[in-house]
Amino acid sequence: MALQVELVAADRQVWAGEASSVSARSVDGDLGILPGHTPKLVVLTEGEIRIHRTEGGVASATVEGGFMSVEGDRVTIVTDAVEQPSGV
Secondary structure, three states: OOEEEEEEEOOOEEEEEEEEEEEEEEOOEEEEEOOOOOOEEEEEEEEEEEEEEOOOOEEEEEEEEEEEEEEOOEEEEEEOOEOOOEOO
16 A cells, blocks of 8 residues: 655645655654555644655655645645755
8 A cells, every 4th residue: 555645836746656654744743644544634844754655765855834634545745845855
C-alpha cells in the first residue's frame, strides 16, 4: 500500500508521486503519515517536508508554512513558498 502525495506551491506543482511515508512539522509538533492514517488537516510551520518515495530515496523540501490534508491514502501539501526539493 502506498500514499499518493502532491506538494503544491502557490504558483506550481512541485512534486507528485507515490510514497511510503511523509513527515512534516505542524504547529502541534512533528507528524508522520503512513498508509491507512486517519483523516487529518494540519497547519504547517516553517520546516522540512520529507517524502519517502516507494521506489527508493527521499524527496525533501523546505516550506514556509501552509497546510497538509490527509484523506484515505492521499496526502496534499499546500504552501505559499517552497525551496525546490532534493531527491526527485
